[in-house]
Amino acid sequence: MIHGAxxxxxxxxxxxxxxxxxxxxxxxxxxxxxxxxxxxAGCALAFLPCxxxxxxxxxxxxxxxxxxxxVPVNAENVDTALGSxxxxxxxxPSGRTWTSGPVPEVxxxxxxxxxxxxxxxxxxxxxxxxxxxxxxxxxxxxxxxVVDAFRERGTxxxxxxxxxxxxNFGGIRIPMPEGAITLEDxxxxxxxxxxxxxxxxKGENLLKLFDQLALTKSFQAISGAKVTVRGQKVTEALVGGxxxxxxxxxxxxxxxxxxxxxxxxxxxxxAEEVKLTHLLLKDVMxxxxxxxxxxxxxxxxxxxxxxxxxxx
Numbered sequence: 001m002i003h004g005a006x007x008x009x010x011x012x013x014x015x016x017x018x019x020x021x022x023x024x025x026x027x028x029x030x031x032x033x034x035x036x037x038x039x040x041a042g043c044a045l046a047f048l049p050c051x052x053x054x055x056x057x058x059x060x061x062x063x064x065x066x067x068x069x070x071v072p073v074n075a076e077n078v079d080t081a082l083g084s085x086x087x088x089x090x091x092x093p094s095g096r097t098w099t100s101g102p103v104p105e106v107x108x109x110x111x112x113x114x115x116x117x118x119x120x121x122x123x124x125x126x127x128x129x130x131x132x133x134x135x136x137x138x139x140x141x142x143x144x145x146v147v148d149a150f151r152e153r154g155t156x157x158x159x160x161x162x163x164x165x166x167x168n169f170g171g172i173r174i175p176m177p178e179g180a181i182t183l184e185d186x187x188x189x190x191x192x193x194x195x196x197x198x199x200x201x202k203g204e205n206l207l208k209l210f211d212q213l214a215l216t217k218s219f220q221a222i223s224g225a226k227v228t229v230r231g232q233k234v235t236e237a238l239v240g241g242x243x244x245x246x247x248x249x250x251x252x253x254x255x256x257x258x259x260x261x262x263x264x265x266x267x268x269x270x271a272e273e274v275k276l277t278h279l280l281l282k283d284v285m286x287x288x289x290x291x292x293x294x295x296x297x298x299x300x301x302x303x304x305x306x307x308x309x310x311x312x
Contacts, residue, residue, distance in 0.1 A: 068103070069094030075121045075182050078114060085111050120184035125289035128300035131176040133189075135169040136218055138229075138307035142176050143169055143221035145301025149288040150196060150281070151223040154253025157277060158198045164206070164239050165223040165253040168263045171281065172221075181289055181299065190282035195256045198275040203239075204246035205270035210234045212265070219307045220263070223253075226305070231312030255281060 065071055069092050073081045083092040090104035091097050098104045131142035151165035174188050201209075213219045214229040228236035237244045244250075249272055256276055259268035268274050292299050 065093075067094070068092035068096065068107075070107075073114065073117075073121070075123045075180055078118070078121055082110055082114070083107060117184070120182060120187065122183050123180045124183055124186065124286060125181045125293040126298050127176050127178055127181050128298040130178040131301055133169070133172045133175050138219045138309045139221070139303055139305075140169075141301035141303060142172060143167075143301075144223070144304065144306065145176070145299065146172055146285065147221040147223040148301075149285060150255075151253045153196060153279070153284045153288070154198060154251075157196065157279065158251070158253075158275065160251055162224065162253045163250040164201075164225050166209075166258065166265075166267070167221050167255050167281075168258060168265070169218065169221055170263060171255065171257065176299070176301075183286070186286050186289065187282055190280070190285060192257070192281075194281050196277045196279040196281065196284055197254050197256045197259055198277075199252045199254055199259070199267050199271035200249050200273040201252050201267065201271050202246070203244045203248045203250060206239070206250055206252075207234070207237060207244055207246065209265070209267065209270060210237050210244075214309075219309060220265070222306060226307075228308045228310070230310045 068083065070083060071077065071081050071093070080093060083090060085091075085104060085108045089097050089099050090107045092103075092107075098107075129141075131145065132140065133142055134140050147165050147167050150167055151162045154162040154165060171192065171194060172189060173191055174185070176189070177185055210227055211234055214227075214234050215232050219227070219229070224239060226236065226238040226241075227234060239250060252267070252271075254267050255262075257263070258265045259271075259274060260266055289299055
């Protein structure tokens with residue numbers, strides 16, 4: 001209310017000054033100028049945000065299932081992870097019970113959904129360690145694992161050795177868990193309908209791609225190459241352990257998303273030839289994990305210095 005009155009007084013005073021000048025054409029006294037300036041300043045302050053509103057103290061609560069004892073559902077704990085609901089009473093894993101309110105309602109919905117999700121709980125392999133899907137580093141154990149698997153599948157699918165492979169960090173949506181890997185993990189990791197693709201790219205254009213990626217914060221996931229960037233400029237580019245030959249044509253495994261502008265990358269425009277497949281990335285990774293399991297091997301990825309990004 002006070003701010004509103006102040007604004008109206010200021011406006012009326014300005015109108016008075018205009019009328020004074022128009023009727024009398026006289027010089028404005030200094031005290032009027034000073035008063036006008038003060039009122040206008042007051043008007044400005046009236047529009048500034050103030051800190052007189054309600055103040056709150058926020059408390060962070062960890063969602064750890066402490067109220068119910070509920071835990072994420074996996075292949076081993078489907079029957080016990082969420083508790084049980086008999087139509088009237090929800091009995092939590094902690095032993096606590098609810099008969100009304102949102103807790104039993106939400107629990108009932110989650111429990112009802114479990115039979116339809118049973119297929120996704122099947123174990124397809126095992127991982128040696130937890131691997132995060134970080135997008136801020138030039139390479140990660142998980143991204144190296146994934147892009148190496150894509151290059152391996154490209155060699156098999158296109159019946160020729162793949163010199164190089166590239167995929168995007170953003171396409172790997174969740175971490176790889178330690179221990180049992182479920183079908184749900186794989187499908188959640190690659191939820192998009194992206195497909196494996198092949199391109200034949202001249203070395204000079206491969207170097208252009210590296211130059212473009214050098215301008216980003218974290219490059220992208222690559223296989224078969226070693227690239228060093230200093231001050232956003234490529235200082236070393238090796239494919240197969242040798243410097244990139246501008247005149248040579250390289251066999252490249254990639255994904256359809258990166259062929260025509262995905263994440264700002266257009267490999268299709270750089271390629272001499274492009275081929276698409278009907279292989280979804282989730283199926284490529286699923287086949288890789290199952291093959292490891294059949295061989296009695298753990299799925300694992302490691303850092304190997306394939307991309308190094310340095311400041312000037």
